[in-house]
Amino acid sequence: MNKYLEKSSGTKDEKRKLMDKLKMSLSAEPVKYNESGTVDCKKEFFELKFSYRRPSVEENKDHFGDEALRELAGRESVKQAAGNYWIIDSITLTNLENNFSANITDDLPSGFLIVYHPLNPNERHRMRTDAAGKYKFIDIFDDLTKPYTLVALLHELGHARDYATRSDEEKKRFTRESDKPEKKELADLLIKERNAWAYAIQKLKRFLNNNFLNKDDLLKIAHQIMLLQYSHGIRLKLMEIDKIKNDDEIKKLTDELDQEQKYILGIK
Ligand SMILES: [Zn+2]
DSSP states (O other), X not given: OGGGSOOOOSOHHHHHHHHHHHTSOSSSSOOOOOSEEEEEEEETTEEEEEEEEOOOHHHHHHHHHSHHHHHHHTSHHHHHHTTSOEEEEEEEEEETTXXXXXXXXXXXXXXXXXXXETTOTTSOOEEEOOOSSSOEEEEEESOTTXXXXXXXXXXXXXXXXXXXXXXXXXXXXXXXXXXXXXXXXXXXHXXXXXXXXXXXXXXXXXXXXXXXXXXXXXXXXIIIIIIHHXXXXXXXXXXXXXXXXXXXXXXXXXXHHHHHHHHHHXXX
């Protein structure tokens, strides 16, 4: 596994700067969300178009009604945003230089819904496959007109596609992370992250002829920011397993890592 762990490069301030650039909306005006609607914005050679709507009663119940979300629902930012989420049914990207288009939502495995929380920028994007109802969810936080949100959505979609290819047995454990993971579990975690990034990069590669999002930026986000943070986290867990550091030291280092990640992502 060690050869797949990313090595440090760049300062956290450089990374924060890149993140800030990628969190500038493509839309000239802030988007105002109604009951349902379509958002269409263009910048340089890029066009992003998506449609959203309020969830149905059943979708709502599945999303906020199960055990896994009860804990989440207790969190202040989620509570505040509870009435402010939508379902995204379609997303189309177009390269205006050569008119190449990709419909992102065509890649969504069956049973998955994209739940969109544009007014809540302080949560981490996630995929949930353990809801009690019939749906599985990709929860996207912050406005999708920001390139980073789109990148994050593609990453989560990569996880959903990876999940859909797994056996029933693997599916059961796909998003479950144990407190005391074994080495094999850590290796699998890293593979999942790499798979999800591979999908996101492949999906975006025909849209990288822009200053606001180019190939260099995308690779930096994937490797030097996201996979690096995972790699650091995995190194800490390995130190814990091999008893190289004591629990207090691990806890301190884990908290520092968490703080650094929040700083880079600009989340509170
Ligand atoms: Zn991931």
